[in-house]
Amino acid sequence: MGSLLGRYFSIMTFGESHGAGLGVVIDGLPAGLAISQEDLQRDLDRRKPGQSEFTTARRESDQVEILSGLTSQGLTNGAPLALLVRNQEARGADYAKTAQVFRPGHADWTYFKKYGLKPQAGGGRASGRETVGRVAAGAVARQLLKALGITVRSGTMAVGPIWVEKIDWAFSETNALKFLDQNSYPQASQAVLEAKDQGDSLGSVVTVSALGLPVGWGDPVFDKLEALLGQAFFSIGAVKAVEFGDGLALSRMRGSQANDPMGPQGPLRNRHGGILGGLSSGTELLARLYLKPTPSIALDQETINLEGQPSIISITGRHDPCLAPRLGPVAEAMCLITLADCYLRGPAQLEQIWPPK
Numbered sequence: 001m002g003s004l005l006g007r008y009f010s011i012m013t014f015g016e017s018h019g020a021g022l023g024v025v026i027d028g029l030p031a032g033l034a035i036s037q038e039d040l041q042r043d044l045d046r047r048k049p050g051q052s053e054f055t056t057a058r059r060e061s062d063q064v065e066i067l068s069g070l071t072s073q074g075l076t077n078g079a080p081l082a083l084l085v086r087n088q089e090a091r092g093a094d095y096a097k098t099a100q101v102f103r104p105g106h107a108d109w110t111y112f113k114k115y116g117l118k119p120q121a122g123g124g125r126a127s128g129r130e131t132v133g134r135v136a137a138g139a140v141a142r143q144l145l146k147a148l149g150i151t152v153r154s155g156t157m158a159v160g161p162i163w164v165e166k167i168d169w170a171f172s173e174t175n176a177l178k179f180l181d182q183n184s185y186p187q188a189s190q191a192v193l194e195a196k197d198q199g200d201s202l203g204s205v206v207t208v209s210a211l212g213l214p215v216g217w218g219d220p221v222f223d224k225l226e227a228l229l230g231q232a233f234f235s236i237g238a239v240k241a242v243e244f245g246d247g248l249a250l251s252r253m254r255g256s257q258a259n260d261p262m263g264p265q266g267p268l269r270n271r272h273g274g275i276l277g278g279l280s281s282g283t284e285l286l287a288r289l290y291l292k293p294t295p296s297i298a299l300d301q302e303t304i305n306l307e308g309q310p311s312i313i314s315i316t317g318r319h320d321p322c323l324a325p326r327l328g329p330v331a332e333a334m335c336l337i338t339l340a341d342c343y344l345r346g347p348a349q350l351e352q353i354w355p356p357k
Helices: 037-047 092-098 108-115 121-126 128-146 185-197 225-234 247-252 324-344
Strands: 010-015 021-027 064-068 081-086 151-159 204-211 239-244 285-291 301-304 310-313
Touching: 010 128, 021 128, 037 064, 037 128, 037 324, 081 128, 108 121, 121 128, 128 151, 128 324, 151 185, 151 324, 204 324, 225 239, 225 285, 225 324, 239 247, 285 324
Parallel strands: none
Antiparallel strands: 010 021, 021 081, 064 081, 151 204, 204 285, 239 285, 301 310
């Protein structure tokens, strides 16, 4: 089912929304990296459900267990690192009436056609809860990159038609929507709550920023940094579009507007979003992820049942009216995992590794 990602920092996630638990196995970690449960739990707590009126009411502690890969001193030992989060409040009964019909906007129908699987409680592997393992792996990658001075952050750029007017990273950490602008936050929060009250949901945009990257991460041609990050971001279920730097706006410019002037230390502007020729340019890496609305809504929708007969469905249960607040940490994780993989690919010039010291 395509559960593997990465060449040098390699992850495999496992588990389902309503199974016993979910987790990840990480291979390729060098020995000697300090990892603690607290390090991982900080990121998992930012993603977990039930924290505000903008997220699902499902209550999960998302406590991580480290099963293997550490010495008694809490250092990686070079073997695979296995992490597990047990499900505690799965309510499969909420999905009893959808077991015989396909939910619009979900993977139920395509999974049925490919694997012969009837609609599974919570969507099974297609559930957003699968991202628990990704966030745990991202927290490990964060520890690896922190020593290099690399930081990755995220925030909500837009909710429905409401966009930020001025990015304020400090403010995003003070509100449950993770919105990046204090002035337009009241309209954004109102829009989400109105959709929720009406049994509906809203699309959104999340931005990811990476600071401290050196020049040259990524590889030309097929392994360009945008390509690696694009795969990572697009693997998140709700993501329908990704842009780097000024993205789509560049297609409306002349070259004289789009090109970033250069100085002795590199680019003097950052329309390119931190990537030139598929390689990191040393400026801030900026990406925007466009998220579709949560497909689980309480309004009546046309669908078909397992026999292909027309049916009407309205989805009850516990669902996020807007995905951005909890998807931000997932986007960070996918960025961190990709950057850790690039770091472990090693230097590209012989003089950097030869002759041996």
